[in-house]
Amino acid sequence: MSEIYDARDLPCPRPVLMAKSFFDEGKNDFSILVSGSDQAENVMKFAHSRKHSAELVETDEGFRVNIGAPDPSLKQAENSVQQEEKAINWPIVMTITSCEMGVGDRVLGEVLIRALFHTLTEMDESPDTIVFYNGGVMLTVEGSPILEDLSALEKNGVELLVCGTCLGHYGLNDSLAVGSVSNMYTIAETLLRAGKLVAI
Amino acid sequence: MTGAVYAVLLLPSVSHALLSEKVVKAEGISCKLIPTPRKISTDCGIVLRFLEKDKKRLENVIVENGIDFRRIVVI
Numbered sequence: 378m379s380e381i382y383d384a385r386d387l388p389c390p391r392p393v394l395m396a397k398s399f400f401d402e403g404k405n406d407f408s409i410l411v412s413g414s415d416q417a418e419n420v421m422k423f424a425h426s427r428k429h430s431a432e433l434v435e436t437d438e439g440f441r442v443n444i445g446a447p448d449p450s451l452k453q454a455e456n457s458v459q460q461e462e463k464a465i466n467w468p469i470v471m472t473i474t475s476c477e478m479g480v481g482d483r484v485l486g487e488v489l490i491r492a493l494f495h496t497l498t499e500m501d502e503s504p505d506t507i508v509f510y511n512g513g514v515m516l517t518v519e520g521s522p523i524l525e526d527l528s529a530l531e532k533n534g535v536e537l538l539v540c541g542t543c544l545g546h547y548g549l550n551d552s553l554a555v556g557s558v559s560n561m562y563t564i565a566e567t568l569l570r571a572g573k574l575v576a577i
Numbered sequence: 578m579t580g581a582v583y584a585v586l587l588l589p590s591v592s593h594a595l596l597s598e599k600v601v602k603a604e605g606i607s608c609k610l611i612p613t614p615r616k617i618s619t620d621c622g623i624v625l626r627f628l629e630k631d632k633k634r635l636e637n638v639i640v641e642n643g644i645d646f647r648r649i650v651v652i
Contacts, residue, residue, distance in 0.1 A: 488591055488623055492612040525609075 385412040385439050389541050390560030392416050393423045396444065397562070400427055405446040412439050415541060415558040420444075422563070467572020468505035473513035478577055490516070493577070494526040503535050504575065506567055509556065510540035518544075518552035527555045538564060584632055585614065585624040586639065587647040594623040600642045606631050614652055626652075 382399075384392040392411045399407055411417050417433050417440035424431035430445040477486025478493055497503060507530070509517050516523055517539045531537050537556030544550050544558065568574065588594045594610055601608045606627060613622035627635050629651050639646055 484595065485591055488595065488610060491610055492623060495609070495611045 379406040379408055379443065381408040381410055381441065383410050384416075385410055387411075389416060390419065390562040392420050393560055393562045396420050396423055396442075399444075400429070405429070406444070408441050408443045410436075410439050410441050414440055416440070416560075417442050418557070419560050419563065468570060469502075469573045469575065470567055470571035471504040471507045471575040471577060472568070473507060473509045473516060473577050475512040476515050487522075490577070491522050494523040494530075498526050498529045498533075503530060503533060506536040506538060506571075507556075508538045508540075508559075508564055508567060510543050510564065512543075514539050514543040514547065514549065517554060517556050518549045519554045520552075521554065524554055531555060538567060540564060582629040582651065583626050584629040584649050584651045585611070585617070585626045586635065586649055587613070587617070587622075587624050589645055589647060591623050593644060593646065594625055596642075597625050597639060597644055597646070600644070601625065601627065601635055601638055604634070604638050606635055606638070608635070617650055617652070 382395060384395055387395070392409055396409060409420055411420065420442045421431045421433055424442070424444045428447045430448040432443045432445075434441045434443060473490075475486075476490065477483055478489035479486055515521065517527065517537065521527070527537060538559040539553060539556045541550075541558040541560055544553060586597060588597060598608060598610055608625050608627040610623055611626045613624050617624075632649060636649065
């Protein structure tokens with residue numbers, strides 16, 4: 378029976394950091410119990426990024442992520458190849474930190490950011506990942522003027538990472554309309570892995 | 578919207594574009610502010626895009642609200 382670690386009271390991204398420290402210690406068989414599905418998903422993603430098997434079990438106590446030994450199966454090998462290809466290609470990462478493009482007139486900034494995202498949907502080259510944090514998360518929630526464009530980008534394979542801490546700060550946890558909730562660990566990794574970082 | 582024919586309303590400024598969007602949407606006409614398409618102008622600018630079939634209705638709304646505009650171009 379693998380050990381179960383209770384991370385239900387820990388804020389994002391501590392459950393992911395917990396998994397990381399266990400991997401660093403060489404642990405291969407353990408479970409982490411978290412309170413939210415977003416946190417569980419982040420732990421799963423992290424385990425997969427380290428090529429470990431991970432399964433999610435919903436229990437009365439919360440969401441339990443069972444992590445197993447590194448999986449040598451074909452799927453993992455495919456992921457590995459994909460990651461290597463990604464590294465060779467140097468991913469383009471765009472950061473969005475407010476609802477406006479540039480500093481100055483606020484109304485103009487809002488129009489410009491709408492124009493930017495429309496243009497991105499029409500360009501041959503797209504960012505690989507767009508990271509939204511601080512005020513930028515407001516562009517990803519219900520009522521955002523660029524939801525249609527963000528959905529189109531996501532459909533075309535652009536990864537949209539939305540800072541969960543920021544959504545919580547603005548009371549928008551239940552309003553996310555596009556992209557996936559992320560944590561600072563993943564965000565920092567994404568920024569550090571970027572071949573080209575485009576800060577808006 | 579596959580196969581949809583669009584037109585754009587060219588306006589003198591961003592303020593005109595925002596006002597146009599507001600009054601056009603208030604009339605229930607679907608529209609979107611987009612950058613001026615390259616084939617129309619290389620200048621940086623914002624235009625209001627809408628379905629070409631709504632051209633007459635949209636033009637009426639703009640005129641009724643006294644909004645100054647340059648021209649309408651089918652894209």
